[in-house]
Amino acid sequence: MSSLLDMTRVKHLLCLGAHCDDIEVGAGGTILRLVESHPELEVRWVVLGGENPERVKEAQHSAGHFLAGVAKSEVNIFGFRDGFLPFEGEQVKETFDELQSNVQPDLIFTNHRDHHQDHCLVSQLTWNTWPHSVILEYEIAEYNGDFGHPNFFVPLSEEQCQTKVSRLFQAFPSQVERQWFNEDVFWAQLRLRGVECNAPSRLAEAFFVRRLVA
Numbered sequence: 001m002s003s004l005l006d007m008t009r010v011k012h013l014l015c016l017g018a019h020c021d022d023i024e025v026g027a028g029g030t031i032l033r034l035v036e037s038h039p040e041l042e043v044r045w046v047v048l049g050g051e052n053p054e055r056v057k058e059a060q061h062s063a064g065h066f067l068a069g070v071a072k073s074e075v076n077i078f079g080f081r082d083g084f085l086p087f088e089g090e091q092v093k094e095t096f097d098e099l100q101s102n103v104q105p106d107l108i109f110t111n112h113r114d115h116h117q118d119h120c121l122v123s124q125l126t127w128n129t130w131p132h133s134v135i136l137e138y139e140i141a142e143y144n145g146d147f148g149h150p151n152f153f154v155p156l157s158e159e160q161c162q163t164k165v166s167r168l169f170q171a172f173p174s175q176v177e178r179q180w181f182n183e184d185v186f187w188a189q190l191r192l193r194g195v196e197c198n199a200p201s202r203l204a205e206a207f208f209v210r211r212l213v214a
């Protein structure tokens with residue numbers, strides 16, 4: 001991790017995702033790196049859009065794999081409809097408020113405020129709910145043409161990237177027909193971000209950070 005943000009000091013991590021595979025696609029390698037380097041980590045893992053029972057099963061299975069080895073973890077998958085989060089905004093906001101009452105994270109991974117309506121709402125509510133935490137917004141390549149210019153990079157080893165990609169395919173068979181759920185896309189993204197931050201392994205994940213406090 002960047003020397004600006006010492007990962008070993010992170011104790012409470014919150015992972016938020018609008019959809020069942022968002023967290024792993026956007027931040028899976030960084031989570032693996034964190035878990036490896038910091039066994040004391042306590043993680044709360046929250047997915048909002050768990051309407052489809054098949055996808056919920058996949059998400060639970062996947063979270064269990066990505067979090068294997070952490071000191072403590074809790075996975076919550078809520079049953080909001082995919083694509084309808086802003087239209088169920090009141091209940092989504094109440095869900096965030098309830099989480100806030102018992103989750104005080106040092107670091108949060110959340111959706112980037114892109115053009116997907118569900119991602120956008122989750123991102124906005126993250127800032128609204130935990131304005132004093134370090135918030136890193138992960139990126140997901142999809143149809144909306146939102147692939148942008150992230151400003152925070154996490155170099156990853158080839159092994160961490162291989163584990164990320166193989167676990168994605170093991171955990172989410174329902175997604176393999178989608179254009180963006182593709183091995184080439186995942187590796188291209190990791191490689192591109194690796195170039196941009198001059199990663200020793202040539203591989204990295206990248207995030208959007210709006211504010212860092214020294």
Ligand SMILES: [Zn+2]
Pocket residue numbers: 018019022119140
């Ligand atoms: Zn998504």
